[in-house]
Amino acid sequence: MREMRFMGACESDIGGLTQAMQAQKLLLNVGISVRVIKNDASDPRGCAYALQYPCAQEHRVREELRKAGIRLRGR
Amino acid sequence: MQTVYLDNAATSFPKPPCVIDEITRCMRTYCGNPGRGSHALAMASAEKIFECREMCASFFGAEHPANVVFCQNATMALNTVIKGLLKDGDHVLLSDMEHNAVFRPVAKLASQNRISYDIFPTFPNDKTRSAAKICTAISRAVRENTKMLICTHVPNICSSVMPIAEIGALCRAKGIVFVVDAAQSAGHLPIDMQQMRIDVLCAPGHKGLLGPQGSGFFILGDGILPDTLLEGGSGLYSLESSMPAESPERYEAGTLSTPAIAGLLEGIKYVRQIGVSNLHKTVTELNLYLQNALEKIPNTELYAPFEHGAVLLFNKRGISAERLGQALNQCGFCVRAGYHCTALGHRTLQTPNGGAVRVSPSFRTTYAQIDAFAKAVAAVTP
Numbered sequence: 001m002r003e004m005r006f007m008g009a010c011e012s013d014i015g016g017l018t019q020a021m022q023a024q025k026l027l028l029n030v031g032i033s034v035r036v037i038k039n040d041a042s043d044p045r046g047c048a049y050a051l052q053y054p055c056a057q058e059h060r061v062r063e064e065l066r067k068a069g070i071r072l073r074g075r
Numbered sequence: 076m077q078t079v080y081l082d083n084a085a086t087s088f089p090k091p092p093c094v095i096d097e098i099t100r101c102m103r104t105y106c107g108n109p110g111r112g113s114h115a116l117a118m119a120s121a122e123k124i125f126e127c128r129e130m131c132a133s134f135f136g137a138e139h140p141a142n143v144v145f146c147q148n149a150t151m152a153l154n155t156v157i158k159g160l161l162k163d164g165d166h167v168l169l170s171d172m173e174h175n176a177v178f179r180p181v182a183k184l185a186s187q188n189r190i191s192y193d194i195f196p197t198f199p200n201d202k203t204r205s206a207a208k209i210c211t212a213i214s215r216a217v218r219e220n221t222k223m224l225i226c227t228h229v230p231n232i233c234s235s236v237m238p239i240a241e242i243g244a245l246c247r248a249k250g251i252v253f254v255v256d257a258a259q260s261a262g263h264l265p266i267d268m269q270q271m272r273i274d275v276l277c278a279p280g281h282k283g284l285l286g287p288q289g290s291g292f293f294i295l296g297d298g299i300l301p302d303t304l305l306e307g308g309s310g311l312y313s314l315e316s317s318m319p320a321e322s323p324e325r326y327e328a329g330t331l332s333t334p335a336i337a338g339l340l341e342g343i344k345y346v347r348q349i350g351v352s353n354l355h356k357t358v359t360e361l362n363l364y365l366q367n368a369l370e371k372i373p374n375t376e377l378y379a380p381f382e383h384g385a386v387l388l389f390n391k392r393g394i395s396a397e398r399l400g401q402a403l404n405q406c407g408f409c410v411r412a413g414y415h416c417t418a419l420g421h422r423t424l425q426t427p428n429g430g431a432v433r434v435s436p437s438f439r440t441t442y443a444q445i446d447a448f449a450k451a452v453a454a455v456t457p
Contacts, residue, residue: 016319018323025125
């Protein structure tokens with residue numbers, strides 16, 4: 001998972017916008033507020049989306065998405 | 076003269092006010108290009124489209140919102156699925172009531188000697204038609220290389236409901252991809268892709284779902300990955316030369332129609348609020364009432380009259396369907412005459428040269444309008 005820390009928030013690449021919105025909805029349902037952002041520079045293929053969330057929630061974000069079968073991209 | 080719209084099988088009219096209001100609101104306040112940026116309006120459009128994906132997935136029992144792919148209409152959906160899934164040497168089965176949106180792409184691939192196909196009977200003219208009878212006919216037609224079976228849920232020229240769950244079970248057991256054309260049933264009959272074992276569901280938004288023209292979609296079952304029909308901008312991985320692997324972006328080349336999809340979302344909400352079964356019951360009762368009236372008119376011929384639903388097909392002996400349709404139009408009734416883009420179905424129902432007249436009321440049609448229509452039919456003379 002590629003991660004960036006930006007002003008107290010963590011970012012993880014996810015790929016497509018639909019997948020990102022699905023992840024956002026899912027995380028919101030378990031009380032984790034997430035922003036969908038465009039993150040073109042982080043993917044060598046260009047034009048991709050990422051999730052931005054509080055770094056303190058990183059473990060839960062990973063866990064909830066793993067349970068839902070949504071894969072974060074990168075390492 | 077009052078216009079009475081009885082052509083809802085072609086496109087539903089009028090649309091509910093909530094559909095029109097949302098399309099207007101979209102175009103006035105948030106219609107950015109979905110998936111093409113991260114600014115507020117692009118994201119607002121993308122969120123509305125995602126909301127509609129969620130609604131479609133939930134309404135049709137699909138696994139995930141990402142399996143819902145938007146396109147212009149059911150024809151585009153069917154073309155994408157048929158041409159994207161079939162490979163050289165494959166065999167396809169299709170019902171004898173398929174619309175040209177199914178028949179023509181299949182026939183084209185066959186004319187190029189890439190695939191072969193057979194047509195299985197569905198017995199719409201037979202009072203004793205049953206799921207078992209249709210499934211037996213399908214089983215006999217299955218070959219070793221049968222890759223796909225395509226079946227309409229309800230044809231566009233009669234109200235015979237196909238035994239989708241039974242055909243789905245048969246296809247699943249034989250490893251055949253089951254594609255359902257829900258052009259006439261979406262919004263009229265309950266559909267659950269997982270329960271009915273539908274691998275791909277194709278539907279327009281502008282008929283029973285009460286959305287605007289220009290809205291349509293297909294829903295893929297998990298693991299069904301057609302090749303693309305169109306390539307182009309998807310807003311994803313722009314530096315690559317090929318379309319992304321992810322659904323739905325893989326299949327949605329070019330800008331989606333946010334106003335159409337926003338309108339479709341409201342249409343489905345409206346259908347859900349009134350209830351699919353309530354809507355269907357209303358039009359079925361109207362058509363049954365009309366059928367009883369038409370049966371009393373001399374020289375009237377009804378086709379596939381044993382099952383009742385949203386569509387009624389008839390002729391008046393001695394008058395061509397087109398002339399009858401024109402005469403009814405002059406009295407203010409909008410009905411569709413001819414072959415309804417369904418060559419196979421008209422052959423199956425054995426309509427005469429020139430086809431027949433189709434009546435498809437809506438839940439807003441009144442019994443007084445049906446009475447007036449029957450009176451107008453009676454008054455048309457050769």
